[in-house]
Amino acid sequence: MSRSLKKGPYIDPKLLKKISKIKPEDKTVIKTWSRGSQISPEMIGYTFGVHNGRDFIEVKIVEDMVGHRLGEFSFTRKFVRHGGKMQKEIEAKKKQAEASNK
Numbered sequence: 001m002s003r004s005l006k007k008g009p010y011i012d013p014k015l016l017k018k019i020s021k022i023k024p025e026d027k028t029v030i031k032t033w034s035r036g037s038q039i040s041p042e043m044i045g046y047t048f049g050v051h052n053g054r055d056f057i058e059v060k061i062v063e064d065m066v067g068h069r070l071g072e073f074s075f076t077r078k079f080v081r082h083g084g085k086m087q088k089e090i091e092a093k094k095k096q097a098e099a100s101n102k
Contacts, residue, residue, distance in 0.1 A: 009038040009067075019046060031056055035071030050074035 003010060012034035022028050024045030031049040044063055049056035050070045057074040065073070081087065 009040065010036060011040055012037045016042075019043065022046070029056070029058055032070065035069065035074065037070050039065045039068055039070060041066055052076045 012032070015030070015032055015034055015037055018030050018032075019042060022030065027047070029047050029049045031051070033051045035050060039061055043061045044066070046061050048059045048061065048070060050059050050073065051057075052074045053076050059070065059073045083090075
């Protein structure tokens with residue numbers, strides 16, 4: 001469910017304070033645990049280290065991300081792949097074919 005329009009978007013105040021201290025061109029990573037904060041236009045160009053429960057995932061903010069939440073770009077689960085033994089054999093054959101083509 002979306003947030004009420006009269007309240008406006010939720011952006012963590014600590015995050016805004018960290019942004020004001022740094023220039024967008026800097027390579028500094030802004031660490032944050034605030035996965036629920038919405039991305040605003042002021043954040044474009046910054047790199048955030050968004051915590052996923054285990055470590056910080058670096059997220060470079062671009063124009064298309066405005067309006068989304070920071071947590072959407074820092075996955076909490078690792079997809080391992082389906083298939084098992086048969087899938088491994090198929091992928092090994094594909095790699096072998098690619099190597100022979102080069």
